[in-house]
Amino acid sequence: MSAPPVPPPPAPAADAAAPQTREDLLKILDRETAVARATNGRLAVLLVELRRVDRLQALLRGPAPAVTMSLVLDRLRKALREEDRMAAISDEQACVILPRIAHPSQATLAAVKILRVLDRPIAHEGGSAVLRPCVGIATLPEHGFDPAELLMAADVSRHIAATREEGYHVYQGDEAVEAEVYHGLDLELERALRANELEVHYQPIIEVATGLPAAVEALVRWRHPKAGEIPPRTIVGIAERTGLIGSLTYWILNSALRQASQWRAERIAPRLAINLSVSTLTDHELPAVVDQGIRTWGMDPARISLEIAESSMIADAERSVAILTRLKAIGVRLSIDDFGSGFSSLSHFKRFPIDEIKIDCPFVQGLVGDKGDRAVVASAIDLAHHFGLSVVAEGVERDETRAALRSLGCELAQGNLFSPPLTAAQLREWWMAHAPLA
Ligand code: C2E
Ligand code: CA
Numbered sequence: 001m002s003a004p005p006v007p008p009p010p011a012p013a014a015d016a017a018a019p020q021t022r023e024d025l026l027k028i029l030d031r032e033t034a035v036a037r038a039t040n041g042r043l044a045v046l047l048v049e050l051r052r053v054d055r056l057q058a059l060l061r062g063p064a065p066a067v068t069m070s071l072v073l074d075r076l077r078k079a080l081r082e083e084d085r086m087a088a089i090s091d092e093q094a095c096v097i098l099p100r101i102a103h104p105s106q107a108t109l110a111a112v113k114i115l116r117v118l119d120r121p122i123a124h125e126g127g128s129a130v131l132r133p134c135v136g137i138a139t140l141p142e143h144g145f146d147p148a149e150l151l152m153a154a155d156v157s158r159h160i161a162a163t164r165e166e167g168y169h170v171y172q173g174d175e176a177v178e179a180e181v182y183h184g185l186d187l188e189l190e191r192a193l194r195a196n197e198l199e200v201h202y203q204p205i206i207e208v209a210t211g212l213p214a215a216v217e218a219l220v221r222w223r224h225p226k227a228g229e230i231p232p233r234t235i236v237g238i239a240e241r242t243g244l245i246g247s248l249t250y251w252i253l254n255s256a257l258r259q260a261s262q263w264r265a266e267r268i269a270p271r272l273a274i275n276l277s278v279s280t281l282t283d284h285e286l287p288a289v290v291d292q293g294i295r296t297w298g299m300d301p302a303r304i305s306l307e308i309a310e311s312s313m314i315a316d317a318e319r320s321v322a323i324l325t326r327l328k329a330i331g332v333r334l335s336i337d338d339f340g341s342g343f344s345s346l347s348h349f350k351r352f353p354i355d356e357i358k359i360d361c362p363f364v365q366g367l368v369g370d371k372g373d374r375a376v377v378a379s380a381i382d383l384a385h386h387f388g389l390s391v392v393a394e395g396v397e398r399d400e401t402r403a404a405l406r407s408l409g410c411e412l413a414q415g416n417l418f419s420p421p422l423t424a425a426q427l428r429e430w431w432m433a434h435a436p437l438a
């Protein structure tokens with residue numbers, strides 16, 4: 001006969017002032033789940049995602065992401081019980097453990113409190129960050145018994161919370177189906193890459209002043225035989241999680257360069273923009289891969305730009321600067337993607353060898369009608385020009401927006417007003433109809 005389970009010793013008294021590290025938190029979660037299992041108790045895991053800042057002040061003078069996170073943890077600590085534990089998982093995510101709760105509704109209550117305390121801007125040294133946080137919730141015993149199950153359920157809930165008005169979501173269980181599909185996709189991406197099931201589409205970028213086409217952005221597409229169209233951010237997410245990001249990047253880069261060289265033979269010669277994801281920025285082989293691709297397809301590096309999201313550059317600035325400097329030496333242009341969506345101001349980028357910024361869709365779409373967005377876009381354009389950078393506005397859908405961009409001196413624009421992303425064959429037709437022959 002096996003011995004009855006012996007509950008581990010209770011956690012030591014909370015040290016409310018000391019921030020926990022991620023590793024500490026995982027240990028605490030291990031211990032607290034064991035206690036809960038042994039005592040038929042309850043516990044909740046909350047994943048808090050900070051999400052984007054907006055508005056002029058935050059854009060220009062907002063605190064660095066790590067500072068914002070530590071100020072967020074201070075607020076959470078004040079809002080929660082003394083025995084609750086929390087730690088930053090990244091600059092944008094925190095995990096909170098609520099041990100020994102009496103009822104699952106206590107977890108929802110805690111989420112509401114968290115959202116309330118994060119409702120005010122996070123101020124630091126005269127700048128401030130405005131957050132739109134969301135919280136994913138999972139509880140023991142309802143959604144799992146061990147840390148991995150609970151974290152996974154809270155993570156699935158966090159994704160759903162991001163789409164909900166109330167800003168939080170309690171795991172329902174049927175999302176497990178969704179998680180299952182995604183797990184299946186993990187395994188299939190490698191096969192899809194080998195089977196050439198992925199495709200690259202191209203979206204035109206036009207010159208605002210003349211209306212003439214200037215460039216195309218390569219955007220990856222995957223039509224899965226069962227799951228249908230998989231969003232590109234999901235593809236990249238899977239690739240990063242499963243270690244396939246290097247192969248994916250290599251595949252996209254070569255597909256796009258091969259296509260560009262074919263177009264050139266057909267006398268159309270758009271500049272080509274290619275997206276790089278976060279983790280490739282720490283890959284020392286990236287510059288060599290880019291260099292080799294460009295040589296293989298006989299492209300002019302000055303006609304290639306690499307787009308890197310604002311947040312990923314800042315996340316590991318030292319390493320990013322090193323890799324970007326090597327990329328720059330190849331002769332390619334470098335572009336800050338999704339500018340405005342992160343926590344940074346342009347002055348953060350002074351030491352990055354950057355040529356261009358791309359202003360994120362929501363700001364561009366608010367340009368006509370929202371004074372705050374207009375101020376953000378106008379000052380981003382001014383500052384960019386001050387630093388000698390050119391500006392692309394993304395997500396242009398209306399003619400009024402194009403006119404406003406023109407009056408603000410924005411050089412380039414991209415969006416459904418001009419054309420959605422097209423297959424290579426469609427792009428060729430579009431380009432021939434809109435651009436003079438090269
Ligand atoms: P992104 O780099 O900001 O790409 C622009 C996104 O905005 C594209 O979405 C494009 O279809 C969409 N867009 C363009 N014009 C409009 C418009 O007028 N209105 C609206 N509402 N949207 C517009 P898409 O293709 O779904 O890509 C989403 C994101 O996925 C990209 O954002 C990029 O971060 C990532 N991604 C896409 N392809 C690749 C790739 O090949 N490699 C990497 N690393 N990431 C990629
Ligand atoms: Ca992009």
Ligand code: CA
Pocket residue numbers: 337338358360361394
């Ligand atoms: Ca973008």
